[in-house]
Amino acid sequence: xxxxxxxxxxLLADFAAGRLEEAHQxxxxxxxxxxxxxxRFVQAIEQLGGLALEDVEPVPVASDAFEQVMSRIHDAxxxxxxxxxxxxxxxxxxxxxxxRNYRIGKRRRIAPGLSMRPIELSGSGTARAFLxxxxxxxxxxxxxxxxxELTLVLEGSFSHEGGRFGPGDFDYGDDEIDHRPLVxxxxxxxxxxAMTGDLRMNGLLGRxxxxxxxx
Numbered sequence: 001x002x003x004x005x006x007x008x009x010x011l012l013a014d015f016a017a018g019r020l021e022e023a024h025q026x027x028x029x030x031x032x033x034x035x036x037x038x039x040r041f042v043q044a045i046e047q048l049g050g051l052a053l054e055d056v057e058p059v060p061v062a063s064d065a066f067e068q069v070m071s072r073i074h075d076a077x078x079x080x081x082x083x084x085x086x087x088x089x090x091x092x093x094x095x096x097x098x099x100r101n102y103r104i105g106k107r108r109r110i111a112p113g114l115s116m117r118p119i120e121l122s123g124s125g126t127a128r129a130f131l132x133x134x135x136x137x138x139x140x141x142x143x144x145x146x147x148x149e150l151t152l153v154l155e156g157s158f159s160h161e162g163g164r165f166g167p168g169d170f171d172y173g174d175d176e177i178d179h180r181p182l183v184x185x186x187x188x189x190x191x192x193x194a195m196t197g198d199l200r201m202n203g204l205l206g207r208x209x210x211x212x213x214x215x
Contacts, residue, residue, distance in 0.1 A: 003035050003168040007150075011172075012038055016045035021125030023194035027150045030099075030192055031170045099192070104131065113138035113183075132191045134158065138183040147197020149173040156189030158182060 007015075007028055014020050015028045032038045105118040113135035121129060127148075134140075136156075151171040158165055158181045165171050183189045 001034070001168050002166075003037070003170075005163065005165055005169040005171060006035065006038055007031060007170050008172065009041065012041050013045050016042045021127055022121045023119075023125060023127035023129040024150055026119070026121075026129055027152050027192055027194045028170075031152050031168065034168050099131075107133070111140075114140075127194045127196045129192070129194045132193050134181075134183040134189045134191075136183060136185050136187055136189075138189075140181050147174070147195065149196075150194040152192045154190045154192055156187050157184035158189050158191075159184070 006012075011020075011024075011028060012032070015025060015032065018025075020028060032042050099119065103120040105120065107115050107117050109115045115133050117131040117133075119129040119131065131154075132151075134156075149172070151165075151173070153165050153167050153169045153171075155167060157167075160181045162171065164184075
């Protein structure tokens with residue numbers, strides 16, 4: 001798999017430092033897991049952070065800190081198993097392995113050729129995450145965003161003014177970008193998306209149908 005489009009370095013640095021909210025951390029994390037280049041960058045940032053910690057003065061911790069940590073570790077397997085079981089009951093073939101620990105909602109049609117499945121997160125943060133599936137040859141109306149959109153291609157491809165995006169490629173959109181993605185003809189395109197705000201459709205037709213397109 002050849003990856004041509006990557007997250008910006010400031011986003012990768014925030015990921016390495018754990019500063020991203022859950023939806024963004026999920027999308028960037030899945031990309032990093034499959035991208036050797038970004039994996040090396042994140043590892044370098046983490047190593048720099050570790051060196052910086054060596055210069056930090058130690059601080060006292062609670063006397064029962066060890067017991068608290070061990071208690072969380074003891075409880076983790078059962079909680080994780082429960083999440084896997086719930087996800088498996090509602091899973092479909094297009095759910096990637098990296099997301100099997102999450103509860104994935106039922107498919108919902110949002111426009112001709114487009115459907116989505118919400119991903120249940122912890123509830124913190126303003127971004128939402130979902131799987132977006134587009135039929136081959138689907139062309140979306142030209143649009144921009146009232147917030148940010150992080151998109152990772154899992155299957156298939158799409159193209160717009162920024163180039164062609166295939167499996168593993170990462171695309172970033174915000175209110176300064178207008179684009180009109182076109183899905184490739186080789187098959188459905190499945191993307192993992194983290195979004196804040198909404199789509200803002202351009203043109204008369206876009207303004208007419210915009211209120212009916214909700215991601």
